[in-house]
Amino acid sequence: MIDGIITRHLSGTAQATKELYVALVRAIFRIAMREWEWIDTMPAFKTYTRGKKARVRWLTHAQAERPLQELPAHQKELMLFGLATGLRQGNVKRLTWQQVDIARRIVTFEQGETKNDDPLGIPLNDLAISVLERRRGGHDEYVFTYAGRPIRQVNTKVWKNALKRAGIEDFRWHDLRHTWASWLRQNDVPTWVLQELGGWKSETMVRRYAQMSAKHLQPFADQLIFDATKGLGQVTESIGTQRHKNTPSQGRPRLYLVE
Numbered sequence: 001m002i003d004g005i006i007t008r009h010l011s012g013t014a015q016a017t018k019e020l021y022v023a024l025v026r027a028i029f030r031i032a033m034r035e036w037e038w039i040d041t042m043p044a045f046k047t048y049t050r051g052k053k054a055r056v057r058w059l060t061h062a063q064a065e066r067p068l069q070e071l072p073a074h075q076k077e078l079m080l081f082g083l084a085t086g087l088r089q090g091n092v093k094r095l096t097w098q099q100v101d102i103a104r105r106i107v108t109f110e111q112g113e114t115k116n117d118d119p120l121g122i123p124l125n126d127l128a129i130s131v132l133e134r135r136r137g138g139h140d141e142y143v144f145t146y147a148g149r150p151i152r153q154v155n156t157k158v159w160k161n162a163l164k165r166a167g168i169e170d171f172r173w174h175d176l177r178h179t180w181a182s183w184l185r186q187n188d189v190p191t192w193v194l195q196e197l198g199g200w201k202s203e204t205m206v207r208r209y210a211q212m213s214a215k216h217l218q219p220f221a222d223q224l225i226f227d228a229t230k231g232l233g234q235v236t237e238s239i240g241t242q243r244h245k246n247t248p249s250q251g252r253p254r255l256y257l258v259e
Contacts, residue, residue, distance in 0.1 A: 003046045015048040022046070056208050057175040058182040059168070066166035071159070074146045077131050078154060079176060081144075084128035086180035086198050088115060089154050089173050095143040102132055120199040185212040 006018050022045050032038040099107055105124040114120050135143050142150040154173045195206045
């Protein structure tokens with residue numbers, strides 16, 4: 001019945017939007033089972049984006065510089081903090097000074113303040129600290145404000161126009177999080193560390209960035225060594241300090257291509 005309603009009334013809607021409606025209904029059923037105890041089991045719901053690859057849109061450092069030059073000061077600070085911390089836009093917009101500890105260089109979120117409802121602590125790097133230092137004294141409660149009021153929206157016309165002037169296409173504010181994660185992986189930050197930094201529950205969500213670093217695989221690739229000092233056309237095995245031409249041996253061989 002739920003699928004029929006969604007299919008009929010949202011026929012021209014993106015699959016991801018349909019998933020949002022299903023997620024809301026699923027959440028209600030989950031509460032009905034776990035908290036209200038109205039039902040014993042969770043029913044199955046149709047998935048509309050199954051098999052679709054996760055979106056990973058990120059900017060290079062040079063590309064990120066261009067919109068920063070086009071944005072007004074308050075939105076520039078928002079973008080910088082997003083790039084520095086990888087926080088979701090809701091956590092950045094609603095960030096309060098009570099959650100910030102500049103002395104310890106950390107931002108903390110209590111249970112229920114993050115997307116997955118888990119508490120989260122984010123270490124602050126120099127870029128994030130510099131943004132917070134500039135924002136100090138602007139508002140008693142909120143970190144990011146405009147005209148004395150907390151910022152409620154980031155995907156504004158100003159943001160979109162700045163991207164257009166910068167020549168950046170198909171980029172959303174949430175893609176700053178993808179950019180942050182991509183930069184860390186390119187600097188060989190392990191996926192398990194990235195998972196903790198980003199507050200992801202599942203490693204599957206972090207695997208989308210795995211291909212951006214292969215340093216941990218280098219020692220294994222180095223097991224195959226090509227030696228062209230003796231001419232091409234023959235392969236020899238090296239055991240310890242001895243080489244045996246085309247003969248079986250004990251232990252773990254290392255292959256050499258020689259002439």
